[in-house]
Amino acid sequence: DIVMTQSQKFMSTSVGDRVNITCKASQYVRTAVAWFQQKPGQSPKVLIYLASNRHTGVPDRFTGSGSGTDFTLTINNVQSEDLADYFCLQHWNYPLTFGAGTKLELK
């Protein structure tokens, strides 16, 4: 199975900062990676699909990049509403696998 490693379980930030949330695949997944945001008590919401494509309605401060095994979700000009859990997912091979998640918190 492909392991998706989000090495930072927690990230501290301030409003207006830029943050990079990373995800590393244990093997090649081309660009078959999606990023999700989940707030407490809510279902996950897709932000980015195919590594770098922003889903409809997602603010352009969210950017995805990467291919192969290394992927990054960048949030520019962090807003208070961006404080949430972020998960990556590989859909290159079954079984599909999620990263363990990164919680974005205020400093």
Place this chain on the structure above:
Amino acid sequence: DVQLVESGGGLVQPGESRKLSCAASGFTFSSFGMHWVRQAPEKGLEWVAYISSGSSTIYYSDTVKGRFTISRDNPKNTLFLQMTSLRSEDTAMYYCARVPWDYWGQGTTLTVSS
């Protein structure tokens, strides 16, 4: 509007069975593959199963293979997850999600405990 509404969760004892449903509306259900994803309390997301639009292709995670069965009734716009031999580690919020992950239900909670 697209809606996915899960139901069927609750409290069950270890070893018992349960069937979850996901009622779809607002889109042509028969045209989309569907996933089940679960989330144990205070834990991350775990993909559980996938079924293609016409049910010809099905995949399971290793942790549920042989115990869970995904199915769908396209005329009734409903996705199912039949779960047997339930274990405490199956306790989670269960979500259905449409390919390509653009719509998720609100989830239904399953607790497996004696």
